[in-house]
Amino acid sequence: MRYSGWKVIKEALTGHRGWGPAWRDATPKPAYDYIIIGGGGHGLATAYYLAKQFKQANIAVLEKGWIGGGNVGRNTTIIRSNYLLDGNEPFYEFSLKLWEGLEQELNYNAMVSQRGILNLIHSDAQRDAFTRRGNAMILNGADAELLSTKQILARYPFLNVNDARFPIKGGLAQHRGGTVRHDAVAWGYARGADQHGVDIIQNCEVTGFRIENGTVKGVETSRGFIGAKKVAACVAGSSSRLMEKAGMRLPIESHVLQAFVSEGLKPVLPGVITFGAGHFYCSQSDKGGLVFGGDIDGYNSYAQRGNLPVIEDVAEGGMAIFPMLGRARLLRMWGGIMDMSMDGSPIIDRTHIDGLYFNGGWCYGGFKATPASGFAYAHLLATDRPHDTATAYRFDRFAKGRMIDEKGMGNQPNLH
Amino acid sequence: MIINHPLLGPRDAAEFVYKGDAALIHRPDGMAPDALEKFIDYGYLRDNPAGEHRELWFHEQGDRSWLVVTRNTLTHEITSVELARDVARREGRSK
């Protein structure tokens, strides 16, 4: 079924009886050509592009809970391509371009809103760093603009630019950045994948791999064994737990990241603002809630909830530059489990086991990567070669000293 | 989270800096023939378990001692806290 304005009007006039489910609730077949483990944004996007773009068939997505229940439904929905390093920037710019055409591609309203993102500058050193980053973005075909404090105040008059510790001295803006309705991304890709014949199988947890002579033959699941020629892991925060079942140890730690939403307000915040020095970022959802967050809690966790010190830290950061926040009441807060890699960058690669592939290590920035991650992973699965924009996302980069460490923090996952 | 410091008693976890898996106490021998492989492992690969985890916490805003904390990563419950020094000695690290 195609969605359109006419369809909405027709359904409104006929009592909304013609809307079918957006995807089939499939039951597992005994075997598939491709099994994708994890029905988050990346797994569903992978299945969609594998079927649509790379014309593969006989594909299943196995999800242990329900699709969209993981990080794709827990993130703060920011998209951007403001990276510095060669291994990253072309990939994230490719992703942003895919976001720009996503709703037409999927015939699904994902509320892609290019309202712009602004990274605040507080010192000369930071201005130098952001100038360099902006130049790297422009060299890679992205957009970037350095703004003065005056230009910033014209759009965001409520900012406290005179904070004693972190006075606002300017900012790096990416006007094509913004937000996307995260749930709709999962649902849109699920519907698109389903329309191209992909089986989306929920409540089906992968509990082990069947590996014979170094080749994967299929997966053990809570719904029995399912055979497969190629198995593609794509489980974000659960990466280590899953790959351990294939005997692998990963360059990843799982950490909890919290997010917060205020009560609904009238429009007050037209774009996305990040205050990196104070561990705070914020946007306003279309429902009116201020959506904000800060740093990860910093210790290994699978608990999907965080602790109070970070909440205090985020609130303090917010109040420092954004004093009006103090008038809003907090409505909800939650946590998600991040697959923090050793250099802060992801992995999309084969493993040493034939037919077993891995996608993970997205840290707290994998939502914006969803379209490109799916595309690049599908490319790897279908052709056994990495996509042009994802050649650096290899397992062996750690051993070879080719880390992609945007922040220059070294192998301390909780600092990326 | 409250960490029951063996010398100072219960302290807010926010006073500490988290330093990762306590297996890092066992730095490989740099002179061993397989040192390269061992250091890649040591530097980059982690068990990252869901459940009980032994980990290093550094009391940066306190007495600057290093602790080995045993904590459940599914519930955040802390079941034991020891001085890293004692653990290292017991496991044959420091003389």
Ligand SMILES: Cc1cc2nc3c(=O)[nH]c(=O)nc-3n(C[C@H](O)[C@H](O)[C@H](O)COP(=O)(O)OP(=O)(O)OC[C@H]3O[C@@H](n4cnc5c(N)ncnc54)[C@H](O)[C@@H]3O)c2cc1C
């Ligand atoms: C609070 C928060 C804020 C964030 N903010 C942003 C942001 O503003 N911008 C941004 O770009 N990124 C952000 N992120 C990061 C982003 O959400 C993640 O990097 C991204 O969603 C991860 O990919 P995914 O969507 O495929 O993961 P998920 O949605 O977590 O998908 C993984 C799926 O695998 C399933 N699974 C796990 N184990 C198994 C198994 N054994 N068998 C079957 N299925 C299994 C899980 O149930 C889950 O549904 C944020 C994350 C959080 C938690």
